[in-house]
Amino acid sequence: xxxxxxxxxxxxxxxxxxxxxxxxxxxxxxxxxxxxxxxxxxxxxxxxxxxxxxxxxxxxxxxxxxxxxxxxxxxxxxxxxxxxxxxxxxxxxxxxxxxxxxxxxxxxxxxxxxxxxxxxxxxxxxxxxxxxxxxxxxxxxxxxxxxxxxxxxxxxxxxxxxxxxxxxxxxxxxxxxxxxxxxxxxxxxxxxxxxxxxxxxxxxxxxxxxxxxxxxxxxxxxxxxxxxxxxxxxxxxxxxxxxxxxxxxxxxxxxxxxxxxxxxxxxxxxxxxxxxxxxxxxxxxxxxxxxxxxxxxxxxxxxxxxxxxxxxxxxxxxxxxxxxxxxxxxxxxxxxxxxxxxxxxxxxxxxxxx
Amino acid sequence: xxxxxxxxxxxxxxxxxxxxxxxxxxxxxxxxxxxxxxxxxxxxxxxxxxxxxxxxxxxxxxxxxxxxxxxxxxxxxxxxxxxxxxxxxxxxxxxxxxxxxxxxxxxxxxxxxxxxxxxxxxxxxxxxxxxxxxxxxxxxxxxxxxxxxxxxxxxxxxxxxxxxxxxxxxxxxxxxxxxxxxxxxxxxxxxxxxxxxxxxxxxxxxxxxxxxxxxxxxxxxxxxxxxxxxxxxxxxxxxxxxxxxxxxxxxxxxxxxxxxxxxxxxxxxxxxxxxxxxxxxxxxxxxxxxxxxxxxxxxxxxxxxxxxxxxxxxxxxxxxxxxxxxxxxxxxxxxxxxxxxxxxxxxxxxxxxxxxxxxxxxxxxxxxxxxxxxxxxxxxxxxxxxxxxxxxxxxxxxxxxxxxxxxxxxxxxx
Numbered sequence: 001x002x003x004x005x006x007x008x009x010x011x012x013x014x015x016x017x018x019x020x021x022x023x024x025x026x027x028x029x030x031x032x033x034x035x036x037x038x039x040x041x042x043x044x045x046x047x048x049x050x051x052x053x054x055x056x057x058x059x060x061x062x063x064x065x066x067x068x069x070x071x072x073x074x075x076x077x078x079x080x081x082x083x084x085x086x087x088x089x090x091x092x093x094x095x096x097x098x099x100x101x102x103x104x105x106x107x108x109x110x111x112x113x114x115x116x117x118x119x120x121x122x123x124x125x126x127x128x129x130x131x132x133x134x135x136x137x138x139x140x141x142x143x144x145x146x147x148x149x150x151x152x153x154x155x156x157x158x159x160x161x162x163x164x165x166x167x168x169x170x171x172x173x174x175x176x177x178x179x180x181x182x183x184x185x186x187x188x189x190x191x192x193x194x195x196x197x198x199x200x201x202x203x204x205x206x207x208x209x210x211x212x213x214x215x216x217x218x219x220x221x222x223x224x225x226x227x228x229x230x231x232x233x234x235x236x237x238x239x240x241x242x243x244x245x246x247x248x249x250x251x252x253x254x255x256x257x258x259x260x261x262x263x264x265x266x267x268x269x270x271x272x273x274x275x276x277x278x279x280x281x282x283x284x285x286x287x288x289x290x291x292x293x294x295x296x297x298x299x300x301x302x303x304x305x306x307x308x309x310x311x312x313x314x315x316x317x318x319x320x321x322x323x324x325x326x327x328x329x330x331x332x333x334x335x336x337x338x339x340x341x342x343x344x345x346x347x348x349x350x351x352x353x354x
Numbered sequence: 355x356x357x358x359x360x361x362x363x364x365x366x367x368x369x370x371x372x373x374x375x376x377x378x379x380x381x382x383x384x385x386x387x388x389x390x391x392x393x394x395x396x397x398x399x400x401x402x403x404x405x406x407x408x409x410x411x412x413x414x415x416x417x418x419x420x421x422x423x424x425x426x427x428x429x430x431x432x433x434x435x436x437x438x439x440x441x442x443x444x445x446x447x448x449x450x451x452x453x454x455x456x457x458x459x460x461x462x463x464x465x466x467x468x469x470x471x472x473x474x475x476x477x478x479x480x481x482x483x484x485x486x487x488x489x490x491x492x493x494x495x496x497x498x499x500x501x502x503x504x505x506x507x508x509x510x511x512x513x514x515x516x517x518x519x520x521x522x523x524x525x526x527x528x529x530x531x532x533x534x535x536x537x538x539x540x541x542x543x544x545x546x547x548x549x550x551x552x553x554x555x556x557x558x559x560x561x562x563x564x565x566x567x568x569x570x571x572x573x574x575x576x577x578x579x580x581x582x583x584x585x586x587x588x589x590x591x592x593x594x595x596x597x598x599x600x601x602x603x604x605x606x607x608x609x610x611x612x613x614x615x616x617x618x619x620x621x622x623x624x625x626x627x628x629x630x631x632x633x634x635x636x637x638x639x640x641x642x643x644x645x646x647x648x649x650x651x652x653x654x655x656x657x658x659x660x661x662x663x664x665x666x667x668x669x670x671x672x673x674x675x676x677x678x679x680x681x682x683x684x685x686x687x688x689x690x691x692x693x694x695x696x697x698x699x700x701x702x703x704x705x706x707x708x709x710x711x712x713x714x715x716x717x718x719x720x721x722x723x724x725x726x727x728x729x730x731x732x733x734x735x736x737x738x739x740x741x742x743x744x745x746x747x748x749x750x751x752x753x754x755x756x757x758x759x760x761x762x763x764x765x766x767x768x
Contacts, residue, residue, distance in 0.1 A: 084513055143732055150739030152512075153435065157678050158735045160671050164728025172722065282667075286524065293517055324535075328528040331521035338518045339506045 026340040051196030056315045062203045064311020065210035069265035070288035071303035073258030079298035080234045080254045086159035089285020090166035095132040095266020096276045100181045102127050129263035136259025170278030178277035202272045290334045296344030399585040409584040415696035416591035417649045422676040422692040423598050424645025430683035432638035433618030435516040438523025442496045442643040444665040446650020449492035451565035451660030456480035460553030473578040475569045485571045492651035493644045500643025504636045530662035534561030564661030681741025
């Protein structure tokens with residue numbers, strides 16, 4: 001990421017004002033269009049209240065928290081090495097698979113008592129995070145580090161290569177079709193009902209794991225020495241090296257953090273959806289990267305915001321339009337964001353987005 | 355706009371000492387190698403049975419070469435990373451499926467429309483255009499699609515272009531899968547007319563089921579192709595490669611080609627030298643896309659099906675892999691890369707299927723084809739990141755580490 005921005009190439013003054021206006025507010029109007037449309041149509045229809053939209057929002061936020069955790073991995077890695085880590089979605093998938101395997105190992109079932117279940121899940125979370133984190137570090141070490149001075153596209157291709165390899169690992173591990181895992185937390189069980197908006201166990205788990213992790217992560221990157229080193233490397237690796245920062249270690253650390261968060265997202269996904277399959281990482285990767293770009297790449301808060309927004313859009317599309325078209329709609333949004341505000345919602349002007 | 359003089363100036367500089375070639379003098383690269391390659395390739399089918407599987411694979415390799423050369427214009431020459439090339443394959447193949455099959459069975463009161471077709475297809479319902487007309491249609495459609503996808507990426511650079519093109523490819527792929535539920539008669543405004551013309555139940559695509567059968571290639575003065583005799587398919591693909599090679603060499607050494615390279619190397623400098631960025635980039639997308647449609651229409655006819663499952667993200671990576679493995683921007687490198695990857699996919703991986711049983715293991719290798727392919731990609735990139743036959747200009751860039759403006763850890767050389 002570079003602080004200095006490329007000078008604007010737009011020439012005529014009046015057009016520029018209009019375009020600036022569009023690029024500042026167009027995106028917000030665009031994002032608000034779908035919820036507002038459905039809100040109005042709900043009120044006008046016989047339902048006459050917004051509880052359906054509220055339910056969409058709650059489900060969207062729960063799904064969105066998974067995308068947010070995965071998106072942070074993309075945004076951190078992109079911020080520091082300018083590489084789309086295509087294997088990241090598969091790292092998330094391996095997190096889910098580790099979760100499922102470790103449930104079997106611990107012998108957790110729906111009948112397990114609450115206190116055992118709590119510590120079992122906590123342990124599983126740590127194991128899944130560790131597995132995904134180590135995997136991500138290993139991929140960087142084997143696939144990306146030898147290619148640092150190579151053309152930029154070379155690591156992109158190894159990333160895709162690793163993505164294929166990991167998909168096949170998943171395929172051999174749990175077979176080719178989606179596989180159910182025990183619904184340990186009764187994810188769809190209603191916990192509270194606020195004016196028709198149902199909050200389930202799954203929603204509480206998703207938000208309850210995501211928010212603390214995000215706070216810890218933001219504090220780590222904002223306050224700690226290592227976090228400062230990460231930001232310095234992202235800004236200017238050469239200068240960071242001259243200041244005595246070990247750039248290699250810092251990059252490994254970035255991949256480790258990204259992997260840890262992807263592992264936790266894998267656990268939430270497994271518990272929330274109660275099905276896993278080897279191809280889940282591919283779509284998750286594309287969606288999460290979209291979220292990262294939407295929020296402004298390199299920006300952690302942006303990735304979280306983007307994740308929640310995408311989750312909401314997906315939920316609206318699943319629930320109101322047609323599930324088959326959901327991904328296409330997400331990508332249409334991505335292209336529109338790129339047209340209106342290439343730097344994303346919270347991103348600064350960067351060289352790439354310039 | 356008068357841009358001629360600054361462009362000449364921008365182009366004159368690399369001419370001085372860096373010939374833009376893979377280490378060969380120009381007459382060798384542009385005359386001797388192509389003639390030897392094409393003549394040798396033209397005689398290859400006589401060594402095999404006319405229906406041989408091997409010749410079919412070779413024809414596929416040549417069709418993929420056309421695509422890879424098209425993508426090379428976008429990624430290699432102009433430096434615009436395109437991860438959605440599959441969209442152009444899809445559009446080309448659907449042009450073939452729509453204009454050369456019985457898919458629109460109800461047109462003209464079930465009698466069909468026929469333009470310059472001979473043989474069996476002339477008596478079938480549906481739209482049947484001559485293959486050459488389909489090719490023109492496919493190229494027009496894909497050029498429009500290429501320009502359309504180029505427009506939102508004009509303000510973007512690097513990986514942002516990659517992600518927008520990827521999104522575009524995915525949208526086209528999803529639309530191909532899901533549009534079997536979408537009825538032409540349900541379109542707003544023109545739906546009534548479409549319903550009257552094509553029948554009320556006519557869908558837009560055939561989704562995963564696929565449009566099949568598709569008309570075989572029907573050229574003037576030649577018998578209609580059949581799947582039993584693979585030689586004509588092979589020769590047609592070879593002729594397409596020859597045309598595309600010629601166009602590629604001419605474009606690369608033209609003013610437009612130099613403008614592409616200038617934009618790739620330094621956009622700000624190129625623009626301030628008077629290179630029209632918008633027009634130049636859109637021409638790169640349009641030309642590259644047209645080749646994709648060219649090969650797509652051919653593959654639709656050769657595969658005898660236009661099936662939404664063919665148009666997945668993997669295909670974009672497959673073609674991009676050919677370009678990068680061969681060497682970005684290097685025309686002969688890309689040809690080599692395309693042939694290598696096609697043979698790995700169609701000959702080497704099926705060959706591997708027998709290995710476990712030979713050593714007494716009960717294990718299905720076809721299940722992990724993707725993994726092996728991924729492993730090979732990783733190994734090839736680590737061993738030879740610059741590609742098999744790197745372009746001379748890039749080779750020099752890689753060895754010179756004097757980048758002052760470049761602050762990425764992975765040197766930002768697209």
